[in-house]
Amino acid sequence: MELLDFARGPALTIAFAIFAIGVAWRLSSLLFTPRPHRRAEAREGTPSDAKAFVRGVFSRFIPHKTYRDVVFANHLNAYVFHIGLFIVVFLYRPHILFIEGFTGLSWPALPNTLVYGVGLVTVVSLGVALARRMTNPVQKILTTFDDYFSWALTVLPVLTGLLVVNGIGARYETLLALHILSVCALLIWLPFGKLMHTFLFVLSRGVTSVRLSRRGATF
Amino acid sequence: MSLAPDKETTDGFIQAILAELATRLAELASTGIEAQIDLRSLPMDPPKRAALDAKLGKGDVTATIADRAGRTEVFETRYAGVWRLAHYDMHDTLLMEEIAIAPVPDILRADPTDMAEAAARLGAELALDTKKGHAND
Amino acid sequence: MTEPQTVGEMLARKGISRRALLRYAAWVTSIMALPSSMTRAMAQGIADTKRMSVIWLSCQECTACTESLTRSYSPTIDDLIFDFISLDYHEALQAAAGHQAEEARLKAMEDNKDNYVVIVDGSIPLGNMGYSTVAGHANADVLRETAEHALAVVAVGSCATWGGLPKADPNPTGAVSVSQIVRNTPIINISGCPPIPEAMTGTLAHVLAFGQIPELDHLGRPRAFFGNSIHDRCYRRPFYDKGLFAKSFDDEGARKGWCLYELGCKGPVTYNACATLKWNGGASWPVQTGHGCLGCSEPDFWDRGSFYKPLPASTEPLATPLAAGAVAGVAAGALASRAAKTRREILGAMSKPKDAADTTDKT
Incomplete structure (x- = not known):
């Protein structure tokens, strides 16, 4: 029981503080960075920066037709675990209660048993993503420690969550403590590794789009 | 009583209890x-x-x-050697029910300690009565 | 007539037949989840043994544990335990007082050396020995002395098992549990505030009948009573699985008997037999009355956040580190980019003459 007390109290406080510092630091240092001078004239018919930005953010949700057939399965799998993670994190009753605990916000949840199913699918999907990463020659070369570490810290909370609800391996309070601690680890790591794409995907897609649009690329 | 199997006795749970009973009863018999x-x-x-x-x-x-x-109600079922017991406390609240597979449930048998105590008591009463009888002579 | 030597003889003398003992044994076997075949052995064990000498020590307590055990308003089946034991010392129940009472304790210890059982309710103050004394002796000293030659020490109630309410933050009396005082005698913890009476009597009956301590969990509690969580055995569990929760104590869900998880029920992390044995002779229990479990049988339950805060919610306000962290992070980011800008300007200024020199060289 002591481990659960630590997880519910000090561990979450520390993890939330580091998470907030890290995310705010990385986002603000990017936003405060002075914009580079535009030395070249934009091409004829270049959309406004705002338009290019928004287009860039949304156009990347679907793979470009050139690569569509090659990346189709991978892209689909990525959708499965991203949506799965969203459902498990934000539409599971106990998680909403957790968020309500510090935000005061609440919204409807999905039935518990449905979320358990989604959790299982998510773990399998993450497993497939890892397997591809480890077998595809090109992806293997591009993979660094960051990728494996980020993968592990993402899958751990889902895995321990499934253990909690099924009571596998240890007593409930121990499993719940491990689940919360795995979330703490994820929160602490998130701002400093590739998982920061949770926030940065908007900026990187948008900025890339603005820059390339000026050179005549269409999104 | 109808001999046709109804919905409840074909229920898996009841079937399992009955199967257990059959095994235990055969064991008791042999x-x-x-x-x-x-x-x-x-x-x-x-x-x-x-x-x-x-x-x-x-x-x-x-x-x-x-x-x-308290109180205990005992009866033998239609199957010889299979007994139903219901135990109540002194307020007649049901404590528990059980099935005993035995020639006679333990709780019906007189216990040696109780019998020894009863024999001593009867003996003492008899001695007292005899004494009283002599006194009357 | 000679003095009865065994519990069986004593019961026979009192007109309580072996049949009543068998009924009792059948019931204890059942509530302790022992195999039914052990009923006869338990009845025989109790009948053949001498009445067990019990010394009850009360430390910093409220007497609810004794109330729970005796339930003087209505005798029940487990009151038979008082026929099996000889309660040689209990400050609240014994007739003797003063020196006579203390002499009774010392005599029971001497006559039954290594065979008597000590029951303790209440926590033991170590902050100042004067906080709780009996006949001028500090609780800790009496407990140490009495436990030394006991067969076992049974800590009843969350005060004796974990330190309890007196230990609640900031623990003004320096209260500790029995296990922090008693070192070399086996301890059985029967936690709860108060503990379920059947858990106390069942455990004593087990020790009496078999001469050994029942199987304990990692916190020293009998598995028979503390092996399952309230949540696992709760009759409202199906509503949890379906995601049907009461949102307030008077809404439609509460009236329909839905799960109390969102109202702060601690059932999932609380191990006790309330859901199966219930209270007051099986009449009801907290969740059945419509209130969530407080977790009273778990260590330090009052220092674990509000009783009404849902279990998944953090025990500390997380908005604070989140907001403070964000402010600190933005400040750090602003400073870092400002420093980078300054650095770039300095580097830019330094590189200009060099560029000019290069150009002249080439031309």
């Missing part, structure tokens, strides 16, 4: 080993319990044990 089944710790809703009771039925022995500490 080896004399007695057994008990604690119904309190078996999760059974009222319809299931009723179905089990209907299946077991009532035989030709019924007994009530009433003492200072």
